[in-house]
Amino acid sequence: MADFQFLDVRKPDGRPMTLYGLHDIHVDGPIPSPSPTPVDARSQLRWHPVRGEWVAYAAHRQDRTFLPPADFNPLAPTTDPEHPTELPQGRYDMAVFANRFPSLTLSAPDPDPVPGVAARAGVGACEVVVFTQDASASLTDLGDERMALLLRVWADRTERLRLDPRIRHVLPFENRGVEVGVTLHHPHGQIYAYDHVPPVQARAVETLRTHLTQHGRPWLTDFVAEERAAQLRLLRDDGLALSLVPPFARYSYETWVLPTRPAAHLSDLTDDELDALARVLRDALRRLDALFARRMPYLMTVQQAPVNDGEHPEWPLRIEIYPALRAPNKLKYLAGTELGAGVFANDSLPEAKAAELRGVTLEDV
Amino acid sequence: MADFQFLDVRKPDGRPMTLYGLHDIHVDGPIPSPSPTPVDARSQLRWHPVRGEWVAYAAHRQDRTFLPPADFNPLAPTTDPEHPTELPQGRYDMAVFANRFPSLTLSAPDPDPVPGVAARAGVGACEVVVFTQDASASLTDLGDERMALLLRVWADRTERLRLDPRIRHVLPFENRGVEVGVTLHHPHGQIYAYDHVPPVQARAVETLRTHLTQHGRPWLTDFVAEERAAQLRLLRDDGLALSLVPPFARYSYETWVLPTRPAAHLSDLTDDELDALARVLRDALRRLDALFARRMPYLMTVQQAPVNDGEHPEWPLRIEIYPALRAPNKLKYLAGTELGAGVFANDSLPEAKAAELRGVTLEDV
Numbered sequence: 001m002a003d004f005q006f007l008d009v010r011k012p013d014g015r016p017m018t019l020y021g022l023h024d025i026h027v028d029g030p031i032p033s034p035s036p037t038p039v040d041a042r043s044q045l046r047w048h049p050v051r052g053e054w055v056a057y058a059a060h061r062q063d064r065t066f067l068p069p070a071d072f073n074p075l076a077p078t079t080d081p082e083h084p085t086e087l088p089q090g091r092y093d094m095a096v097f098a099n100r101f102p103s104l105t106l107s108a109p110d111p112d113p114v115p116g117v118a119a120r121a122g123v124g125a126c127e128v129v130v131f132t133q134d135a136s137a138s139l140t141d142l143g144d145e146r147m148a149l150l151l152r153v154w155a156d157r158t159e160r161l162r163l164d165p166r167i168r169h170v171l172p173f174e175n176r177g178v179e180v181g182v183t184l185h186h187p188h189g190q191i192y193a194y195d196h197v198p199p200v201q202a203r204a205v206e207t208l209r210t211h212l213t214q215h216g217r218p219w220l221t222d223f224v225a226e227e228r229a230a231q232l233r234l235l236r237d238d239g240l241a242l243s244l245v246p247p248f249a250r251y252s253y254e255t256w257v258l259p260t261r262p263a264a265h266l267s268d269l270t271d272d273e274l275d276a277l278a279r280v281l282r283d284a285l286r287r288l289d290a291l292f293a294r295r296m297p298y299l300m301t302v303q304q305a306p307v308n309d310g311e312h313p314e315w316p317l318r319i320e321i322y323p324a325l326r327a328p329n330k331l332k333y334l335a336g337t338e339l340g341a342g343v344f345a346n347d348s349l350p351e352a353k354a355a356e357l358r359g360v361t362l363e364d365v
Numbered sequence: 366m367a368d369f370q371f372l373d374v375r376k377p378d379g380r381p382m383t384l385y386g387l388h389d390i391h392v393d394g395p396i397p398s399p400s401p402t403p404v405d406a407r408s409q410l411r412w413h414p415v416r417g418e419w420v421a422y423a424a425h426r427q428d429r430t431f432l433p434p435a436d437f438n439p440l441a442p443t444t445d446p447e448h449p450t451e452l453p454q455g456r457y458d459m460a461v462f463a464n465r466f467p468s469l470t471l472s473a474p475d476p477d478p479v480p481g482v483a484a485r486a487g488v489g490a491c492e493v494v495v496f497t498q499d500a501s502a503s504l505t506d507l508g509d510e511r512m513a514l515l516l517r518v519w520a521d522r523t524e525r526l527r528l529d530p531r532i533r534h535v536l537p538f539e540n541r542g543v544e545v546g547v548t549l550h551h552p553h554g555q556i557y558a559y560d561h562v563p564p565v566q567a568r569a570v571e572t573l574r575t576h577l578t579q580h581g582r583p584w585l586t587d588f589v590a591e592e593r594a595a596q597l598r599l600l601r602d603d604g605l606a607l608s609l610v611p612p613f614a615r616y617s618y619e620t621w622v623l624p625t626r627p628a629a630h631l632s633d634l635t636d637d638e639l640d641a642l643a644r645v646l647r648d649a650l651r652r653l654d655a656l657f658a659r660r661m662p663y664l665m666t667v668q669q670a671p672v673n674d675g676e677h678p679e680w681p682l683r684i685e686i687y688p689a690l691r692a693p694n695k696l697k698y699l700a701g702t703e704l705g706a707g708v709f710a711n712d713s714l715p716e717a718k719a720a721e722l723r724g725v726t727l728e729d730v
Contacts, residue, residue, distance in 0.1 A: 117612035173701030181698025199707035301705030333546025336538030340666030342564035
């Protein structure tokens with residue numbers, strides 16, 4: 001794709017926003033915010049001494065938007081100046097702004113000491129990424145070029161957030177569907193930035209570095225070669241990027257989309273690689289939607305390496321998609337074994353689910 | 366409580382069952398099973414090389430019971446011999462039997478090799494624990510004495526399951542409510558036994574042993590002393606057992622119920638300690654039900670130490686309750702930060718939630 005454009009602006013309550021576009025960006029009217037009052041975000045982190053992990057607290061979030069009246073969409077461009085939204089009128093494709101009710105924020109103050117627990121400021125960032133001005137669209141409706149733009153937006157946000165030396169990890173994600181608790185159906189995702197390496201990524205660095213040391217090459221190199229040889233779980237192989245149901249899938253229809261060489265961050269990919277990744281990602285999401293002839297509810301996370309802590313030659317950059325449905329009308333619930341022990345129980349074998357996803361008919365678009 | 370009774374029987378399909386009671390046990394009629402055919406449980410475990418954990422696969426489970434017709438309850442005592450359930454008619458309080466559709470089983474065969482992934486037999490056990498013959502009751506309706514019986518049943522199952530030297534961990538749990546995916550509303554729980562130490566417990570052993578080494582005393586000793594001193598999060602302190610919202614709660618209204626001295630397994634507790642734990646547990650569950658004047662959906666897990674691997678002086682035996690509601694009509698969903706990074710975001714501070722739970726009015730029963 002051609003280079004993208006961006007425009008940095010500031011909301012009346014002080015929050016920064018960036019508009020992104022494939023073409024020249026033009027804003028009509030003022031930059032809005034649903035409220036002119038800055039949110040007093042007193043995020044804190046507390047240490048869980050048994051699980052050995054930080055827990056984020058944001059008591060100020062209790063009043064956040066939850067199934068608002070159908071006539072107000074805070075992610076649509078403002079049409080009524082009496083009821084400003086988060087987005088201005090104008091020509092742009094995507095918008096990113098700081099969440100008005102963040103779980104983590106770079107300006108979090110030190111909390112008052114709490115007897116009996118180690119507490120500290122909830123330093124980090126929570127951004128909202130609006131994928132389109134069209135409230136009724138889905139990510140896959142936007143076409144390959146805008147999917148490629150989204151990858152560049154995620155890469156750009158990662159690069160901007162890591163400029164703060166306190167940030168150690170950046171996680172872009174999308175929750176989609178009421179089944180996974182989404183309250184605003186306008187197509188959007190979020191980005192969380194943490195001031196520590198989260199448990200999932202810390203564990204991955206550990207296992208992947210062990211593989212690199214023991215085998216002399218990154219895990220991804222073996223993985224891609226084995227999946228191409230096995231031909232049991234591949235959905236699409238575009239040369240520079242591929243999609244598959246991993247052979248150790250924890251969810252039915254779990255799908256990974258990844259470049260075929262190790263990379264730590266989206267910004268490490270070439271333009272050709274980003275474009276290939278976008279095509280394969282859109283193909284994967286369209287397969288999930290076609291599977292049960294309905295928009296598949298899912299969680300999608302972009303798994304990048306930690307930042308500001310050196311090189312990550314071990315890291316396999318990948319987009320992991322966890323579909324919420326395990327059959328047309330059956331949700332996967334996380335229960336005793338998953339949440340109480342960390343052992344996922346999957347009712348189906350990855351090879352069978354990959355065959356189903358390979359077999360769906362995608363209409364030309 | 367007085368000693369309990371039990372009776373070991375076998376179902377027509379070969380599955381073992383144990384009936385437990387506070388009084389003499391008497392069975393009327395044959396021991397039933399919904400089907401006379403043994404289930405061919407080809408469970409397997411596959412290694413997730415990035416997360417560094419085993420994933421359980423049970424493809425034979427796809428057809429398991431899901432929202433069956435209202436007139437068939439497989440957990441009620443059999444009344445129509447044409448439609449046998451899991452339970453016989455008779456005098457007993459609780460029943461435990463092997464799950465007909467297990468995720469893990471002691472008889473799992475070695476799977477055929479799968480290219481591209483390390484797979485092995487899904488060795489373990491999945492048991493169903495029926496809390497009462499009364500389909501419409503809730504655990505808290507049963508009174509303190511039967512709650513105390515349940516603790517003994519959990520202890521007895523743990524002791525029996527650990528007799529197999531392959532078993533390394535035993536996890537009793539209850540999922541309650543449609544909101545957490547429960548398909549059978551007859552009061553019941555489950556027990557999973559694993560042939561490896563699950564990730565959650567492996568991490569806990571690591572953090573707790575570090576504390577023991579660094580401080581010269583188990584973490585629980587400090588924790589109980591600090592909570593008693595702070596008086597910010599205690600719900601009830603019965604001397605031998607107490608309940609609280611932990612200061613590092615990951616869920617709103619998360620509640621822990623624990624003996625006040627370190628213990629590895631339920632079987633390590635004295636009769637007095639078990640009775641105290643039962644009273645405090647029932648009190649905690651009643652508070653959660655009273656909070657929003659409705660049965661609180663939740664996940665409850667009994668966190669015991671691993672088995673068959675030596676002593677666990679570091680271990681704080683505890684029952685962890687994760688309520689699914691964070692407000693009267695608001696579910697907590699696990700989303701990007703929880704499932705993609707392992708960082709829980711909680712909208713409320715534990716001290717505030719503990720005050721709410723302390724403040725509910727419990728009717729005398």
